[in-house]
Amino acid sequence: MPDLAFTVEHAEVAPFAAAPLLLFRLRVTSAPAGEAIASITLQCQVQIEATRRGYAPAEQDSLEDLFGTPQRWGETLRTMLWTHTSMVVPPFDGECTVDLPVPCSFDFNVAATRFFHALQEGEIPLLLQFSGTVFYRNADDALQAAPIPWHKEAAFRLPVQLWRDMMARYYPNGAWLCLHRDVFDRLARYKTQRGLASWEHAVARLLDGVEEDIS
Template identity: 55%
Template sequence: MPDLSFQVESVESVRCAAAPMLNFKLHIASAIAGDDIANVILQCQIQIEAPRRRYQPAEQERLRELFGDPNSASQKIHSLLWTHVGLLVPRFQNDCVVDMPVPCSYDFNAAAVKFFYALEDGKVPLLFQFSGTIFYRDENTGLQISRIAWSKEAQFSLPVPVWQEMMDHYYPNSAWLRLDRNQFDRLYQYKRQHGLSSWEQAVESLLDGVEENLP
């Protein structure tokens, strides 16, 4: 029965995708020499291991929404679920390196996006947890099926600049927010009534009015 191990070797931004995407190079190896793996239906859950890195004061302040007041003893930095991905690994013997594309959202309602956006530099500790089905050939019994053990995982550090450069490429000098329909209608009415030509002008006008009244 095959015993597969997994290692994430590198990551790069996909430049010509329809939406932001990172491509991880995944090395898969069999513990038994000569194993003939017909294919693997692979599932992967990616966790952000937030406690495994240090944060600058400005980063801690931007992470307040996720982890609480950085000056409070009750603040607890915890791991975050980033995403799930699936992958069909083609036939190989002994080992192989495959591309594992991971679509990336820029929706600021998602905790992972808030986390990535809060960071200035450094690396993001990730934990890849694998599961799935292995189809392999046995000399005596032909095609066989086994499961990937739930204990199979791999750690990798994602450089923050890779994520930043990817988002700058797909959304240059911009960010996305989702609004409730009623709030959008109110903003749209404000924009029309004040003769503002863009959404940026509408938001800036509102912020200027609020900031004037701040102490």
């Protein structure tokens, strides 16, 4: 049975995608070399190891809604699930490199998005945990299948600037905020009744303290 190892060499923004997408350049090696890999159905869980980096004061302020005040971080700062992804690795002998797609959300109801957005510089410590099935041919050229052990993983430090540049490309000078339908309906009535030209004007007016009854 092949013994697989995984290494993330670098990450880049997918050049042509409908939504934000990172490509993690993944090197897969297999031993012993005599067992040719027919394919791998690969699943990956990506964790954010939030305790493995420091945070500037401004970042600490922005992360308060996730972890509370910094005085409590010894209890509340923890590893977070970012996302799940999957792919099929094509046939190879010995080793190969593939692009593992990692979709990225800009929904601020998602904890990982708020975490990334709060960071200003440095790197994001990630842990990629792999599972799935490897199909291979033994010395008799018979096709075999075996599960990928749960302990197979790879660490990677994602540059914060890469994530920020990606979101600036897909959402230039913008952000997404999901509202409950009843709240959106109230905001829509407020915007219409005041003859405001855009959603930004409606929200800015409320933030500036012009809080007439909009029920």
